[in-house]
Amino acid sequence: EIVMTQSPATLSVSPGERATLSCRASQSVSSNLAWYQQKPGQAPRLLIYGASTRATGIPARFSGSGSGTEFTLTISSLQSEDFAVYYCQQYNNWPLAFGQGTKVEIK
Amino acid sequence: QVQLVQSGAEVKKPGASVKVSCKASGYTFTSYAMHWVRQAPGQRLEWMGWINAGNGNTKYSQKFQGRVTITRDTSASTAYMELSSLRSEDTAVYYCARESPPHCSGGSCYSGAADYWGQGTLVTVSS
Numbered sequence: 283e284i285v286m287t288q289s290p291a292t293l294s295v296s297p298g299e300r301a302t303l304s305c306r307a308s309q310s311v312s313s314n315l316a317w318y319q320q321k322p323g324q325a326p327r328l329l330i331y332g333a334s335t336r337a338t339g340i341p342a343r344f345s346g347s348g349s350g351t352e353f354t355l356t357i358s359s360l361q362s363e364d365f366a367v368y369y370c371q372q373y374n375n376w377p378l379a380f381g382q383g384t385k386v387e388i389k
Numbered sequence: 390q391v392q393l394v395q396s397g398a399e400v401k402k403p404g405a406s407v408k409v410s411c412k413a414s415g416y417t418f419t420s421y422a423m424h425w426v427r428q429a430p431g432q433r434l435e436w437m438g439w440i441n442a443g444n445g446n447t448k449y450s451q452k453f454q455g456r457v458t459i460t461r462d463t464s465a466s467t468a469y470m471e472l473s474s475l476r477s478e479d480t481a482v483y484y485c486a487r488e489s490p491p492h493c494s495g496g497s498c499y500s501g502a503a504d505y506w507g508q509g510t511l512v513t514v515s516s
Binding site: 283296300310313314316318320325326327328331332335337338369371373377378379380381382383 | 426435439450484489499501507508
């Protein structure tokens, strides 16, 4: 079973600044990794799949990179609506698995 | 537009079962798989299982094997998740989520991300 570990747990960022979130897999997941955004009381929203492909309607300020075991989600210039919890998810192997999340909060 | 509408909140006693429904609209139901994911209060998302809505094949997380059953009714474009032998630790919001179309590279295609999610169903297990 693959374990997904995200860091940091909390990231304090000022609006307009760049945010860099990390996700590590306990074994290679190739490029079969997705990123989601979740706001309080809402369902997750798909941001990135295939490690680097933005989902439909996702702004260009969101970008994903990495392969194998190390992945990064970058938000180039944080907007007020981007403060949320972000999860990575691997779908290379059953069972699918999510990281524990990174909370992006206003500094 | 794609929509997944789940059934309402449930309160169950320990040992009981719960069945959550997920009605899909805006796309061809049998062309996409459906995942079920849960989230306990303050916890990470947890994958429970998956159904191929076309042929009914299922896969379950070992953690829930024997307690979870995922089915679908193609005539109603609805997927169901039933969890039995409920305990307090099963208190969570349960989501259905449509599997996104596969992406391909190097001759291989993969899918497993979830592009549309239901609104969630809160299941509370309490005596």
